[in-house]
Amino acid sequence: MGVPRDLVIDLHTHSNASDGTDSPAGLVAAAAAAGVDVVALTDHDTTAGWAEAGAAARRLGVVLVPGTEFSARSNGISVHLLSYLHDPAHQALVLQNAEVQAARTERARHMVDRLSRDYAITWEDVLAQTEPGTTIGRPHIADALVALGYLTDRSAAFTSILRPGTPYYVPHVAPDGIEVIRAVRDAGGVPVFAHPGADGRGRVVPDTVIEEMADAGLVGLEVRHRDNSQAQQVRLAEIARSLGLIMTGSSDYHGTGKPNRLAENTTHPDVFAQIEELGRSEVIRQ
Numbered sequence: 394m395g396v397p398r399d400l401v402i403d404l405h406t407h408s409n410a411s412d413g414t415d416s417p418a419g420l421v422a423a424a425a426a427a428g429v430d431v432v433a434l435t436d437h438d439t440t441a442g443w444a445e446a447g448a449a450a451r452r453l454g455v456v457l458v459p460g461t462e463f464s465a466r467s468n469g470i471s472v473h474l475l476s477y478l479h480d481p482a483h484q485a486l487v488l489q490n491a492e493v494q495a496a497r498t499e500r501a502r503h504m505v506d507r508l509s510r511d512y513a514i515t516w517e518d519v520l521a522q523t524e525p526g527t528t529i530g531r532p533h534i535a536d537a538l539v540a541l542g543y544l545t546d547r548s549a550a551f552t553s554i555l556r557p558g559t560p561y562y563v564p565h566v567a568p569d570g571i572e573v574i575r576a577v578r579d580a581g582g583v584p585v586f587a588h589p590g591a592d593g594r595g596r597v598v599p600d601t602v603i604e605e606m607a608d609a610g611l612v613g614l615e616v617r618h619r620d621n622s623q624a625q626q627v628r629l630a631e632i633a634r635s636l637g638l639i640m641t642g643s644s645d646y647h648g649t650g651k652p653n654r655l656a657e658n659t660t661h662p663d664v665f666a667q668i669e670e671l672g673r674s675e676v677i678r679q
């Protein structure tokens with residue numbers, strides 16, 4: 394099917410099924426209001442928001458691409474792998490999500506234990522910032538610190554108390570990136586490496602790792618993302634060309650949790666058409 398050329402396509406967003414602040418339906422409504430025609434819901438390590446977002450997409454005439462942003466690790470570096478249109482019941486992915494969610498919860502509890510030596514914060518304060526079943530992360534600890542009056546907003550926590558290197562920071566266990574890419578392909582998903590050049594967040598993986606990922610079945614690189622520096626975007630476009638990977642651009646919208654605005658970066662309709670063609674699950678249309 395031909396895809397009209399003027400579509401606004403944003404392939405990376407979060408709802409409160411992970412660390413966004415909009416409900417899945419609210420996120421789709423926000424996309425409609427922002428003039429987004431095609432939106433992917435890519436909550437961290439879960440597919441819990443798909444059904445609600447899908448129903449809202451049908452109601453509001455937005456095209457929904459069901460997805461997930463998987464936590465992984467490559468050469469000791471934390472990496473995020475987006476997957477579009479995988480089978481949500483695929484056993485290896487379901488198991489992997491359950492394991493990562495458990496590891497994330499344990500890690501968050503550990504961080505709260507450490508924080509509680511210096512701040513009057515409890516695990517209940519963090520749970521009060523989450524929906525049942527949410528993938529828990531530092532953003533929810535940040536929200537609890539804001540609610541308790543220690544900080545003005547979530548972003549302030551990421552540059553101070555919750556930054557890696559503070560006595561409160563604990564890393565979480567995550568599967569190897571290559572393993573995740575293989576599982577995603579096996580589940581009929583289309584894997585795209587999220588913000589691979591986010592050098593402001595920490596170390597980024599070298600070209601050789603991206604080559605290994607491509608050999609394992611990686612389909613694309615998220616080149617246009619606010620966390621990839623300009624120099625990194627030039628580098629990533631070059632790597633994508635040489636390895637034959639598709640290039641996406643996305644917002645990584647988290648509602649009011651992050652400054653990223655819907656459609657601040659977008660993906661070309663031809664690239665979206667390739668993703669739709671490759672994916673096993675259906676894109677949700679009215």
Ligand code: AMP
Binds near residue numbers: 529532549651652
């Ligand atoms: P974690 O994975 O628990 O270590 O936390 C990192 C996550 O926090 C990333 O997925 C970010 O998308 C997310 N995050 C949400 N809000 C913010 C923010 N305001 N600043 C930085 N990161 C944020």
Ligand code: FE
Binds near residue numbers: 647
């Ligand atoms: Fe996030």
Ligand code: FE
Binds near residue numbers: 462473588
């Ligand atoms: Fe990410």
Ligand code: ZN
Binds near residue numbers: 405407462587645
């Ligand atoms: Zn994200």
